Amino acid sequence: MSTTDYDVVVIGAGPAGLAAAISARKAGAGRVLAIERDSKPGGILNQCIHNGFGLITFKEELTGPEYAARFEDQAAEAGVELLLNTMVLDISGQRVVTCVSESEGLRQISAGAIVLAMGCRERPRGALNIPGFRPAGIYTAGTAQRLVNIEGLLPGREVVILGSGDIGLIMARRMTLEGAHVACVAELMPYSGGLKRNIVQCLDDFGIPLLLSHTVTRVEGQKRVEAVWISEVDEHRRPIPGTEKRYPCDTLLLSVGLIPENELSRSAGVELSPVTHGPSVNEHFETSVPGVFACGNVLHVHDLVDYVSQEATSAGKAAAEWAAGGSAADAARHNLPVFAEGGVRYTVPQTLDPSLMDSETTLRFRVSDVFEDRRISVYVDDERIVSKRRPILVPGQMEQVTLKREDLLARPNASKITVKLEEA
Structure with missing residues (x-):
């Protein structure tokens, strides 16, 4: 059985996996590998020939294959290695990935950090x-x-x-x-x-x-x-x-309905959210297992692929920092739990450490029903720090709010963050 070492290994080469791998390389990771069980990268986008993709990321309307092709080109330019037609069987606690392919047989790959990007499956x-x-x-x-x-x-x-x-x-x-x-x-x-x-x-x-x-x-x-x-x-x-x-x-x-593909996550000991059925993560998209990150539809089911790319970019950067022994790897954490109430089904991420987060962090969530004329409010303990009015909110559309690091650091004794819907 052959063994190879990489700084960052990404499981899945769909839109999330490609974006995470590219980001890891740009953040300084030396060797980055994306493992894909299909015969080509791009994931589900390859069969989505309708348009509507890329309006946020590229400021133009693309088909699924066109959107995927742009990230494939960027991955090649960044020096991301691809391993296709390969099935991942196991992820150990020491971040050793066991995979198998027809061409190379059984293989073990040691990773400095791992990004889970396996996508989702249909019910x-x-x-x-x-x-x-x-x-x-x-x-x-x-x-x-x-x-x-x-x-x-x-x-x-x-x-x-x-x-x-x-x-x-x-x-x-x-x-x-x-x-x-x-x-x-x-x-x-x-x-x-x-x-x-x-x-x-x-x-x-x-x-x-x-x-x-x-x-x-x-x-x-x-x-x-x-x-x-x-x-x-x-x-x-x-x-x-x-x-x-x-x-x-x-x-x-x-x-x-779609279900995040988390058999590997579960066997690796990753804590899963009972609502999203994906990993619970912090502001760096790191799971409960140190050095293992998650992004895309394996984390929670998205409505727009552009949001997948944004989250994956953050996860890839954090994975590269972990592999290099940076702040995300070494700092002692002080997690603030994020609670969802009043019509908010869940949030991602589920915990935040204000001292370790970037200047801004985006919380994404879905609502549990159709609501008209509501206010999205974010509380730190009992103090409201964010409030924005929405004429209508529906379960099929993902919502988001942005939290500023300075607002959270100004409240050093905070014990929790709550996202809820209130009457406008």
Whole structure:
């Protein structure tokens, strides 16, 4: 078994992994390696051929592959090493990465610091408890996206989509453009899980109905999907008897949520948030395991890839400093926990040390419901230090607030930070 040493090893070469690796190199890390299980870098962006990426990062509208290509070029220019077609099996407490590939077999790689950037996966049908057989024609929206955009295959002609996440909304438009008929998009919640722009551009513009507070309660067909039954649900998300309606179809696409890919994180002993199901991190995106950092959708599911790149850049820089034995590695920490209350589901990061943070730190979060005319407030103990008014907040859109280091250092006896929604 061969062993190699690197300053920083990044697990995953999607948008988060590439940005973290580039940042680590720019921050002075000597040897930086990104390990990717696929045959090419770029991650999920390679199959996202629609536009809308890069408006924040590059100030222009790009497709997913175009956005990924720019970071691939930057990684090559920065001297980032790539290891493709390679599966990571284990991360030890001493930051030794065990991986395997067809070309090189089993290999161990010792790292000064590790960045977790494995992305997320889709929630499958098995998590939904939908009665019926297991016929052909049921796909996750991401699988259907790959079939259409990469493989050039059309999964079906008469389609029903369950879940209004962004991938499901985008696939409603994509399937329509490819000649299929999308009967409807059913959503369990009383609000959509996707961005407003995707609801307008992917459903409204094509006359595709969005059925809020509805879910699939039965799948017909043994060899192939023949129809699905959709029922209205009550405030407890339980189907209401007598509201069932049958939709003939040959394809059911599921867009019912994304789950951070954290099997490696869990086996490495990283503490996970019960809300995001990703690692709990501090202001440097360092996990509970010293020298192990996390960024991107493995940390929490993002709405915009530009935010992924921003967080990954910070994580890569911090990893390089740790590997070099800098302040992030050696300083004794005084963590202030960040609490989410009053309609705020979670925050990332979950702890802050004012003495170690940069001049400003961005807290990102999602809300638990649709709220109108609210004020986003940040308290240090009982003193409000940030307040901004928002006309509407929705779960499908990530929110953020910026904290200044000087504001926190001015309160040396603080015990906690709280982010909450208040009446405007």
